Structure formats: C-alpha cells, structure tokens
Amino acid sequence: MATEGEPTDVVKVLHLLVMAFTWGMQVWVSFIAGFVLLSKVTLHTFGLVQSKLFPMYFYCLLGSNTVSLAIYAVYHPRELLNWHETTQMALFFVAVIMAGLNVQWFSPAVIEHFLVMREIEQEHGLGGEIGFSTNRERYVKLREQDPKYKAHRKSFYRYHGLSNLSNLIGFACITVNLIYLALNLSSL
DSSP: OOOOSOOOHHHHHHHHHHHHHHHHHHHIIIIIIHHHHHTTSBHHHHHHHHHHHHHHHHHHHHHHHHHHHHHHHHHSOGGGOOHHHHHHHHHHHHHHHHHHHIIIIIHHHHHHHHHHHHHHHHHTTOSOSBSSSTTHHHHHHHHHHOHHHHHHHHHHHHHHHHHHHHHHHHHHHHHHHHHHHHHTOSOO
C-alpha cells in the first residue's frame, strides 16, 4: 500500500523529535553518563545503576527506533524507493534489530553475570573502590583462584562487548539518518 502525498507537518515534527530524542539519549548514555558515573561512585554502585538504567535505555531505543522506522516506511513505500531511501530504510531496520538484540539477549546476560561477579567480589572485599585502576592485582588474583568468577567474568565481557558493539552500530545508523534528514531540510 503506497501512501499518497507528503507527510503532514505534525508527522514531520514527530519524526524529527523521535530521532533527536534517540540520538541525544544515545550520546548521553554511551559517551557521557557512564564515564562520569564511573569516576564518581564505587564499581558496584556503578554496576547496580547500569543494571537498572540499561534495560530502560534499550527499551526506549527499541521503541523510538521502531517509531522512526514505521513513520519512514509509511511515507516511503517499498515499490517507490530510490537508492538513498532504501539505504535509510535499511539503517532504521538495523537500528531496530540492534536495540532488540540488546533488549532480548545482551543486556540481560550482562546484568546476570555482573550480579554473580558482584557477589563473589564482595566476599573478597572488592568492588568498593572508585574506578578500575585500584586493586587491579587483587582482581587478577581472584580471577586466577576462582574458576566460577573467571567464567562469569569472561561471559560478562563477551556480552558487554556485543552489547556495546550493537549499541554503536545502532548509533551510527541513527546518526547517518539524522545527517541525511538535516541535509534534506528545505529551510531552517
């Protein structure tokens, strides 16, 4: 079903606001909040905050990316797409998939392994320091002595890396689409 005509001004504003919300949230959570928090609170506090923040963040991303894809798809029917529009549609779709992977698999796995690691670290008097540079030797020693901790740490970093990668891919997709949108504004 091809949509006839241009989107209304309300739809255009909604689309721009959703994309701006998504991009701003991604910049804040990915590049600012975590680094500030890591330098101001203990490692376990940081992890607990992130364990509460990330599920909501990824659900917000999934919702806003889905809305952006839906709005774009309604006004750009598949049978009428040119190369640029096809690329944009694909980028919106990839952003939805990346947020969905984080909601469904990566973020829950990161949180699960963090909570187990946190418990083990607390038993050994670790996690109360600010930043990663202190007590590095004690963490290495714990990893060498406790196979359960070592396994959870390995899984934690694997899922954390996959989560970060998918988050950055989604961020790149939205950034490219936002740039394309900005370059095609008729006036400011």
